[in-house]
Amino acid sequence: MIKRVYLDNAATTKVDERVLKAMRPFFLEKFGNASSQHILGQETGMVLEESRGIIARSIKARPDEIFFTGSGTESNNWAIKGIGLENLASGKNHIVTTKIEHDCILNSCGWMGEQGFNMTYLDVDEEGFVNPEEVRKAITEKTILVSIIHGNNEIGTIQDIEKIGEICRACGVYFHIDACQSYTKVPIDVRKQNLDLVTLNAHKINGPKGVGALYVRRGTKIAPLIHGGKQESGMRSGTENIPGIVGFAKAVKISGSRDIRKMTRLRDKLIYEISKIPHSKLNGPRGDKRLCNNVNFSFEAIEGEAIGAYLDVNKICSSTGSACSSRSLAPSHVLKALGLSPLNLNSSMRLSLSKDNTDEEIDYVIKTLRKIIFKLRKISPFKLK
Ligand SMILES: Cc1ncc(COP(=O)(O)O)c(C=O)c1O
Known part of the structure; x- marks a missing residue:
C-alpha cells in the first residue's frame, strides 16, 4: 500500500535517522558555544573541527580550506561577491557564468552587475552542457572568476569541470563550482580538478537544512560577507550551528x-x-x-x-x-x-x-x-x- x-x-x-541521532546531543547536553573557554565550549570546538575534517576529506581539501555557512545560497553569494569585491582594486571586474545557474548565482551576478561588474552568461547545448572552449573564449584580462554549476538542479547535466578547471588555471582565473546537487554523488577532487571555490550544503544529502560550506583554496583572495565575532577564522562570523554541522558531517559519512x-x-x-x-x-x-x-x-x-x-x-x-x-x-x-x-x-x-x-x-x-x-x-x- x-x-x-x-x-x-x-x-x-528527509533527514536520515542516523544524522538526527548524531545531532541530538548537541541540542540537549553538548550545547556549548564553540568559542567558549569552558569544557562545554571545548567539547563542541573539537567536534566542529572533526566535522570540518570530514567535509575536507570528502573533496580532498585541507580542513583550513572549509568554512561553514548557513546555506548553499550563502556560499554561492559569498563566492561571487567575496571574490569580485576583494579583487576589484586589481582592475578585474569581469565574471563568467552560465545561463543555467541556480537563482542564487544568477541574482548575485545581477547584483554585481548593478555594482559595475561585467558579466558573461554562457550558452549551453541542447543537453545543457557548457562547451569548455566557450569558457576559454569568454575569459579576458579583466576576468576574475568563472562560476559554473556542477550538476544542474533541474535537468541533471554534469559539467566537465576538470577540463574547465584546467582552462581557468592556465588563464589565472579563479574557478568556482556550485556543487549543491552533485556533492557525494559525483567525485570532487579540488586539486585534480583545479577548483578554487566549491559550494556545498547538507539538506540535499539527507542532512539538516540551514547548513552549508564553502571550500576556499588556500591563498585565494576573498572578502568575508558577514562580519562580527570572527568565527571561522574571521571569514564567516556568527556562532557556528554545531548540531547542523555535526549532522552535515554525518550525512557525508553515511553517503x-x-x-x-x-x-x-x-x-x-x-x-x-x-x-x-x-x-x-x-x-x-x-x-x-x-x-x-x-x-x-x-x-x-x-x-x-x-x-x-x-x-x-x-x-x-x-x-x-x-x-x-x-x-x-x-x-x-x-x-x-x-x-x-x-x-x-x-x-x-x-x-x-x-x-x-x-x-x-x-x-x-x-x-x-x-x-x-x-x-x-x-x-x-x-x-x-
Ligand atoms: C544547485 C543549487 N545551488 C544552490 C542551492 C541553494 O541551496 P540552499 O537551499 O542550501 O540555500 C540549491 C538548492 O535548491 C541548488 O540546487
Whole structure:
C-alpha cells in the first residue's frame, strides 16, 4: 500500500535517522558555544573541527580550506561577491557564468552587475552542457572568476569541470563550482580538478537544512560577507550551528556508492518507461553525465503545473522545476537555455530520487503518470499527431 512517494529530493531530502541521532546531543547536553573557554565550549570546538575534517576529506581539501555557512545560497553569494569585491582594486571586474545557474548565482551576478561588474552568461547545448572552449573564449584580462554549476538542479547535466578547471588555471582565473546537487554523488577532487571555490550544503544529502560550506583554496583572495565575532577564522562570523554541522558531517559519512547505484537504476527505469509515453521528451542527457537522481521530462502541450497537481492528488510529490522558482509560472530559465519549443517549455516535470525510494514506488509512479498524461492529453486544446 503506497502512502506517499516523495520524488522531490532535489528540493530537499528527509533527514536520515542516523544524522538526527548524531545531532541530538548537541541540542540537549553538548550545547556549548564553540568559542567558549569552558569544557562545554571545548567539547563542541573539537567536534566542529572533526566535522570540518570530514567535509575536507570528502573533496580532498585541507580542513583550513572549509568554512561553514548557513546555506548553499550563502556560499554561492559569498563566492561571487567575496571574490569580485576583494579583487576589484586589481582592475578585474569581469565574471563568467552560465545561463543555467541556480537563482542564487544568477541574482548575485545581477547584483554585481548593478555594482559595475561585467558579466558573461554562457550558452549551453541542447543537453545543457557548457562547451569548455566557450569558457576559454569568454575569459579576458579583466576576468576574475568563472562560476559554473556542477550538476544542474533541474535537468541533471554534469559539467566537465576538470577540463574547465584546467582552462581557468592556465588563464589565472579563479574557478568556482556550485556543487549543491552533485556533492557525494559525483567525485570532487579540488586539486585534480583545479577548483578554487566549491559550494556545498547538507539538506540535499539527507542532512539538516540551514547548513552549508564553502571550500576556499588556500591563498585565494576573498572578502568575508558577514562580519562580527570572527568565527571561522574571521571569514564567516556568527556562532557556528554545531548540531547542523555535526549532522552535515554525518550525512557525508553515511553517503556511499551503493546508494548511487540504487538511484541510478531507479532513474534509468523511470527514464526508460516514461520515454514510451507518446510526445514525451527527456530534458538533459542520458547516462553517466546525468545526476544519478534526476529525471526531467516535457510532455508536449500539457501544462507542467497540471501534471504536478494530479501527481500530488495521487500521493506523488514532484516538481515542475527548481523548488525556489516553482511558485512562479514563468518558464524555467534552464529549459529556455536548452532551446525547447514553446509546447515543451511549460510542460516539464522533474522527479528527483533519494536512496530511500523503492521499486514498488517507482512502478506506482510510472503507472499513475501514464494515466495522468493520457487524461490530460484528452482535454488539451492541442491535437498532436
Ligand atoms: C544547485 C543549487 N545551488 C544552490 C542551492 C541553494 O541551496 P540552499 O537551499 O542550501 O540555500 C540549491 C538548492 O535548491 C541548488 O540546487
